[in-house]
Amino acid sequence: xxxxxxxGLLGALACAGTLAQAQAPAAPPERQRELVRMVRQDCGSCxxxxxxxxxxxxLTPAALADKPVxxxxxxxxxGRPGTPMPPWRSFVTEAEALWIAEQLAAGFxxxxxxxxx
Numbered sequence: 001x002x003x004x005x006x007x008g009l010l011g012a013l014a015c016a017g018t019l020a021q022a023q024a025p026a027a028p029p030e031r032q033r034e035l036v037r038m039v040r041q042d043c044g045s046c047x048x049x050x051x052x053x054x055x056x057x058x059l060t061p062a063a064l065a066d067k068p069v070x071x072x073x074x075x076x077x078x079g080r081p082g083t084p085m086p087p088w089r090s091f092v093t094e095a096e097a098l099w100i101a102e103q104l105a106a107g108f109x110x111x112x113x114x115x116x117x
Contacts, residue, residue, distance in 0.1 A: 031096070033113065036113070039100060039108060043056075056085065069101045076088050076092070077092065
């Protein structure tokens with residue numbers, strides 16, 4: 001295994017261990033809207049605008065069913081060295097990465113948000 005990949009894996013595992021013991025605190029509604037927009041637009045540029053896959057794998061609940069949420073959060077926060085997946089730690093906190101992972105596992109909210117008629 002390449003050193004960079006091993007280092008990234010160890011970092012992701014350390015983060016996953018920390019995140020595994022907590023559930024993401026609810027971000028304020030405005031920040032949640034910002035995070036949804038970021039995922040839909042920025043992550044969607046690789047994972048598809050509907051998160052059904054593109055250059056990156058799909059991020060649908062079915063595709064992520066066997067992935068532990070803390071591991072997904074670690075991937076969001078630390079990225080995946082040696083792959084196109086960048087770290088998002090400059091843009092989100094660990095708690096926000098965990099919130100995003102929880103939302104992905106449950107079925108990510110639409111953007112723009114749907115409103116009731």
